[in-house]
Amino acid sequence: MQGIQDYAGIAGTDVIDQLRQLAEPLRGMKVVHVNSTRVGGGVAEILAKLVPLMNDLGIETHWEVITGNADFYQCTKHFHNALQGDSVEIPASLLRNFEEINRQNAEQLRPALEDADIVFIHDPQPAPLLSMMPERKGRWIWRCHIDVSRPHRPVWKYLRPFLTGYDASIWSLPDFAQSLPHPQYIIPPSIDPLSDKNVELPASEVEEVYSRFDIDPQRPLLTQVSRYDRFKDPVGVIRAYRLSKDFAPGLQLVLAGGSATDDPEGEAVLDEVHAAANGDPDVKILLLPSDAHRTINALQRASDIVMQKSTKEGFGLTVTEALWKGKPVIGGNTGGIRLQVINHHTGFLVSTPEGAALRTRYLLNHREVLESMGQKARTFVRDNFLLTRHLREYLTLMVILRNDHADRVELS
Amino acid sequence: MNQGPEGRSFAFKDCALAAIATGLRAQNLRELRDRLLQVDSSSIYHHFWGGLLRPQFDEPEYNNDFAAWAHRALRDHIAAERLSVIDPTTFPSLEELRDEVVDVIEQRLAEHETLAWSKPDEQFSFIRSQIVVFDTHRSIEDPAALAQGIPESSTSSVFYHFIDARRRTPKGRDDYTTWLCGFDGQYDGLVARLADIDPYFVSLRELREQLSAAVGGYFQEQAKENV
Numbered sequence: 199m200q201g202i203q204d205y206a207g208i209a210g211t212d213v214i215d216q217l218r219q220l221a222e223p224l225r226g227m228k229v230v231h232v233n234s235t236r237v238g239g240g241v242a243e244i245l246a247k248l249v250p251l252m253n254d255l256g257i258e259t260h261w262e263v264i265t266g267n268a269d270f271y272q273c274t275k276h277f278h279n280a281l282q283g284d285s286v287e288i289p290a291s292l293l294r295n296f297e298e299i300n301r302q303n304a305e306q307l308r309p310a311l312e313d314a315d316i317v318f319i320h321d322p323q324p325a326p327l328l329s330m331m332p333e334r335k336g337r338w339i340w341r342c343h344i345d346v347s348r349p350h351r352p353v354w355k356y357l358r359p360f361l362t363g364y365d366a367s368i369w370s371l372p373d374f375a376q377s378l379p380h381p382q383y384i385i386p387p388s389i390d391p392l393s394d395k396n397v398e399l400p401a402s403e404v405e406e407v408y409s410r411f412d413i414d415p416q417r418p419l420l421t422q423v424s425r426y427d428r429f430k431d432p433v434g435v436i437r438a439y440r441l442s443k444d445f446a447p448g449l450q451l452v453l454a455g456g457s458a459t460d461d462p463e464g465e466a467v468l469d470e471v472h473a474a475a476n477g478d479p480d481v482k483i484l485l486l487p488s489d490a491h492r493t494i495n496a497l498q499r500a501s502d503i504v505m506q507k508s509t510k511e512g513f514g515l516t517v518t519e520a521l522w523k524g525k526p527v528i529g530g531n532t533g534g535i536r537l538q539v540i541n542h543h544t545g546f547l548v549s550t551p552e553g554a555a556l557r558t559r560y561l562l563n564h565r566e567v568l569e570s571m572g573q574k575a576r577t578f579v580r581d582n583f584l585l586t587r588h589l590r591e592y593l594t595l596m597v598i599l600r601n602d603h604a605d606r607v608e609l610s
Numbered sequence: 611m612n613q614g615p616e617g618r619s620f621a622f623k624d625c626a627l628a629a630i631a632t633g634l635r636a637q638n639l640r641e642l643r644d645r646l647l648q649v650d651s652s653s654i655y656h657h658f659w660g661g662l663l664r665p666q667f668d669e670p671e672y673n674n675d676f677a678a679w680a681h682r683a684l685r686d687h688i689a690a691e692r693l694s695v696i697d698p699t700t701f702p703s704l705e706e707l708r709d710e711v712v713d714v715i716e717q718r719l720a721e722h723e724t725l726a727w728s729k730p731d732e733q734f735s736f737i738r739s740q741i742v743v744f745d746t747h748r749s750i751e752d753p754a755a756l757a758q759g760i761p762e763s764s765t766s767s768v769f770y771h772f773i774d775a776r777r778r779t780p781k782g783r784d785d786y787t788t789w790l791c792g793f794d795g796q797y798d799g800l801v802a803r804l805a806d807i808d809p810y811f812v813s814l815r816e817l818r819e820q821l822s823a824a825v826g827g828y829f830q831e832q833a834k835e836n837v
């Protein structure tokens with residue numbers, strides 16, 4: 199487990215000093231984060247790192263996970279899809295179950311949550327907890343990790359009353375913020391440069407994935423790492439690969455994904471992906487366990503180009519991970535990918551499989567551009583999307599909350 | 611703030627910004643103009659200066675958010691170019707800066723026969739920011755120590771002292787200059803060098819380098835003259 203000082207080598211000692219100074223007035227506070235899964239997905243990964251570091255800074259921080267039944271996860275998956283714009287009708291029975299599961303979790307978590315100075319509730323799954331804690335003493339913040347720029351209105355209308363009582367909300371991009379009666383803060387997420395998924399690897403560990411997954415190291419490799427989710431458009435990636443392969447016959451594609459415990463749709467999408475690949479030996483479809491962080495790290499490092507052809511994306515931490523490894527990213531022109539993929543600098547934004555194929559061909563034919571983009575990409579992430587920046591913004595927000603949302607807070 | 615009347619000490623401070631969505635959005639230049647007229651001036655400030663401290667690419671094509679949006683989302687390159695040359699350091703107040711932006715947009719609206727619209731997911735979102743200022747526990751008594759103090763400062767500390775200071779000090783000066791002016795004209799040469807630095811068209815990293823070079827060069831020359 200890393201401490202805050204371990205990040206000085208990468209982020210700089212001034213950054214660490216800043217964090218300590220910002221945390222000073224928050225020492226002794228009790229903070230609780232609540233989400234719906236301990237493993238799988240970007241939220242759990244961030245919390246696994248953020249919580250120990252906040253403790254290391256002297257802020258007593260806990261991470262609670264709500265539990266639910268299959269209907270609960272089915273319902274919250276519908277929420278997820280609907281908030282990202284899908285027209286989904288959710289049966290009333292699922293909504294009743296969603297509220298009942300939250301009530302059960304509220305009873306279990308009541309002592310911890312009522313006593314906390316600040317509670318961060320992540321995503322819609324535990325959102326109703328606030329309305330079930332009338333005796334709460336602290337400030338409650340709803341953290342939305344999803345692209346809610348154009349939600350399916352009936353579902354947003356259902357969820358909104360659960361959110362209006364929060365003291366503040368946090369969104370990854372300004373475009374996602376909604377009409378709510380409290381301050382809506384903008385904090386993009388981050389990656390942890392010291393985690394297994396991002397740490398530097400010995401060459402032997404990168405080379406090992408070639409043999410393990412039957413990848414030819416002499417031929418170019420295109421990779422997309424993400425859950426098997428339609429919004430990630432894995433079938434579109436296969437189409438882009440096919441279009442590119444006409445011009446780069448040696449091209450190989452790896453689709454590497456796992457499944458999160460709160461995603462019941464993954465299997466159906468995986469079947470669609472297998473059908474689209476149609477047995478092509480140069481397409482490797484990997485279903486990796488949720489703790490295969492070093493394998494994913496190695497696959498990203500082994501790749502020439504990383505793709506993230508999402509049609510909707512909250513932020514796209516897999517993009518950040520690839521950029522950090524010095525890989526240019528061809529990404530869908532949506533959500534947080536736009537914040538990271540800067541056309542002609544760190545990669546290319548595309549809207550179609552055809553566009554993705556065009557950019558793949560360009561990069562494979564211009565190796566010097568590919569290399570220089572990769573270098574820029576790493577610097578860009580170091581300056582903007584590391585965990586230390588994320589932590590600083592959480593601390594800043596907490597200081598502001600303690601000072602009643604004052605526009606200017608001068609700490610002595 | 612940094613000028614101790616007795617000890618004349620300069621306390622290095624640092625800052626962090628929190629960005630807040632205002633809920634105001636625009637999908638074309640006319641809406642942008644209308645929202646600009648109603649938005650809090652702190653939002654105008656954020657869209658000209660906040661980019662220096664928030665996650666963004668260090669070599670942006672355009673230096674303020676309005677110009678970048680006109681280029682990216684509206685594909686109105688004429689508006690983008692005109693908005694991009696507005697230098698906020700040349701306006702004594704945010705209200706005058708607001709007037710200038712509105713004026714440029716109105717000029718463009720008058721030329722336009724049709725209005726360019728952004729896609730719904732590429733609207734301009736108005737942001738404002740809150741600032742937390744904190745002590746670094748570093749201070750200096752001798753101006754020559756600035757030559758070491760500035761390069762050792764974080765970029766956000768440079769933002770606080772060289773940019774944020776201009777909107778919170780009565781004379782609209784940066785903190786280094788305010789402090790140096792308290793030495794009865796002894797450092798006027800250095801003050802003049804600092805005045806030549808335009809903080810708007812560079813990244814904070816570059817700004818820190820320019821300030822370090824100006825201060826370091828000044829004291830090196832002074833040392834040579836004194837030998």
